[in-house]
Amino acid sequence: MSTVGIKETMNSAKSGWMAGGGPEGDILISSRVRVARNLKGYAYPHLLDQEKAEQVIHAVQLALDSQAIKSRLDELETIRMSELSPVERQILVEKHLISPNLLEEYSKKAVVLQDDEVISIMINEEDHLRIQCLLPGLQLEKAWALVNQIDDGLENTLDYAFSEKFGYLTACPTNTGTGMRASVMLHLPGLVLVDQVGAVLTTVSKLGFTVRGLYGEGTEALGNLFQLSNQVTMGHSEQEIINSLNSVTGQILAQEREARKALMQQRKDQLEDKMGRSYGILKYAHMISSEEAMRRISDVRMGVDLQLIDGLTAEQLTELMVMTRPAYLAKEGNNKLDPLRRDILRAEIIRNKLNKGG
Structure with a gap:
């Protein structure tokens, strides 16, 4: 290539x-x-x-x-x-x-x-x-x-x-x-x-x-x-x-x-709280594991789809799922990341993506 x-x-x-x-x-x-x-x-x-x-x-x-x-x-x-x-x-x-x-x-x-x-x-x-x-x-x-x-x-x-x-x-x-x-x-x-x-x-x-x-x-x-x-x-x-x-x-x-319809009708308050908390964690956390990142991104994506969260697209969130995986992070960190530094870099990438809207 x-x-x-x-x-x-x-x-x-x-x-x-x-x-x-x-x-x-x-x-x-x-x-x-x-x-x-x-x-x-x-x-x-x-x-x-x-x-x-x-x-x-x-x-x-x-x-x-x-x-x-x-x-x-x-x-x-x-x-x-x-x-x-x-x-x-x-x-x-x-x-x-x-x-x-x-x-x-x-x-x-x-x-x-x-x-x-x-x-x-x-x-x-x-x-x-x-x-x-x-x-x-x-x-x-x-x-x-x-x-x-x-x-x-x-x-x-x-x-x-x-x-x-x-x-x-x-x-x-x-x-x-x-x-x-x-x-x-x-x-x-x-x-x-x-x-x-x-x-x-x-x-x-x-x-x-x-x-x-x-x-x-x-x-x-x-x-x-x-x-x-x-x-x-x-x-x-x-x-x-x-x-x-x-x-x-x-x-x-x-x-x-x-x-999703049933959740919006019967548990909207809990749903909004769950989506909002995950969005907040992704925007402001300084350390996050791969598993938690995927879970939080899933919550936020559902919030976007249900129009409970504005200013983001599903495409951006799909890209984030790849950006926060181990190999991509290893490349960004020049292959010198221990688990702690990887969690720190993952959180930084997510913050930059969400707070800059890019």
Whole structure:
């Protein structure tokens, strides 16, 4: 990746998917669609030696340089994971541009980023290719259309591992078929406050969807943020997966809005106090932990959405969630922060953001 491109990615907490104004953006933070693809004739990434891994990266780079791709996309930059520092690699995870898996055996891996960071292509993750589109609000259809364009363009050059019986072949059997995972990131403080989120998410799981935390499998639902994605890819078309996720998401959106309405009608004073206290702490605290920051930012975001707090946007608060994560703070502190200094710097960044309105 060019020096300017990588510098901008690392120095800015913003990404295209954080832009405000997306459909259902008061509750739905982002929509993501990614497809898994593998190259015929190569072992899956976890079995590749360094030479074969380099061959895969080279083959993908040649395909990305083809006219079939360049006519479909804005400027793309390829970054080898070995060219980045540990902190820089973690920042890409915190911005949701790559998965934590891409940090393992990173010398064999790379990522391709579009300049607005809406498109990312992971090379030699669990599969040879993970093509991802991340958009603000509820935009699964658009995300799939963009991913499909890239996939079609790459397939003009690359020979994918495909079975007429099973579909696209993947390292994990649960991805075999379409290879698609569609997901939405939901902010559900209302359902948490009325103690209904557990029941809602249990029901969703029974319908064939997976619920995860902020950074995917095995992570916590920090800041009342939940990722909802399809569990099965085989036997369902891409459009069926999108339609099903849209339907379930619509039901959760309705339930969250009902919860917020009930809170405003029955507990408005307590709600205003909770939002106001969190806003005050964020604006004036001089030390704050990562967990508390996420919780307080969630409160303030709900206050903004319910028009109980003025002068802030959801986009600013989403950006703050990234700015207060460990890797971003480590970069700001030149990798010399003990836990206490990290909490102090986190509070300073939040104060500056909220008190200057930037």
